Amino acid sequence: MSKLTPVARLIEKLDLVSSSTDCWLYLGALAPNGYGIFNDGDEGSVLLHRYAYNLFYGPIPEGKVVMHKCNVKNCCNPKHLKAGTQKQNIAQCIREGRKPKTYKKRRPVTESELNEIRTRHAAGESAYKIGKSLNRSEPLLSAILSGKTHKPKPPKPIAPATQKQKQIAALEDFSTDLKTIINANRKPVAAEKVGQKKAA
Numbered sequence: 001m002s003k004l005t006p007v008a009r010l011i012e013k014l015d016l017v018s019s020s021t022d023c024w025l026y027l028g029a030l031a032p033n034g035y036g037i038f039n040d041g042d043e044g045s046v047l048l049h050r051y052a053y054n055l056f057y058g059p060i061p062e063g064k065v066v067m068h069k070c071n072v073k074n075c076c077n078p079k080h081l082k083a084g085t086q087k088q089n090i091a092q093c094i095r096e097g098r099k100p101k102t103y104k105k106r107r108p109v110t111e112s113e114l115n116e117i118r119t120r121h122a123a124g125e126s127a128y129k130i131g132k133s134l135n136r137s138e139p140l141l142s143a144i145l146s147g148k149t150h151k152p153k154p155p156k157p158i159a160p161a162t163q164k165q166k167q168i169a170a171l172e173d174f175s176t177d178l179k180t181i182i183n184a185n186r187k188p189v190a191a192e193k194v195g196q197k198k199a200a
């Protein structure tokens, strides 16, 4: 049995006759936002309309998005596809009363989250699993773990005052130890003498 080429597999999944507007309706898997998802085997899962555009017109120009002139998200009739800017895409959405895709601003990653991410990853947990439990995306987790973003801060240099305080504390500890040793080795008589001297 010969293996079908990606294009043949794509054609198999298309309904070319039902649409009254000549849309090529995709019968395969859809993303939650309604766009078709096609697995071309080479690059894995890709968005169908982008795949179709590339197939018929060549690479999508840099910085451009592939828009549906027909507004049917699971259509991949190349005649219904065009490359445009994201700005044009949003303008078209508004013109046609569709809600433009908005990008939510990511909530900032807290220090405690960063600690948790690094600790759990060091313990062998996958970025995917950690991300899922913290409601963070896997790419973000990978970027954090590879140091691409949220680089661990270098330890703060100890302030001179703190260093001095540490030295004083160490000296105090040392003198306490010294007193303990001296007291332990002191003969009772000697202790009395010291006591007398102090009392005097």
Ligand SMILES: [Zn+2]
Pocket (backbone or CB within 6 Å): 021, 022, 023, 024, 070, 071, 072, 075, 076, 077, 080
């Ligand atoms: Zn169409």
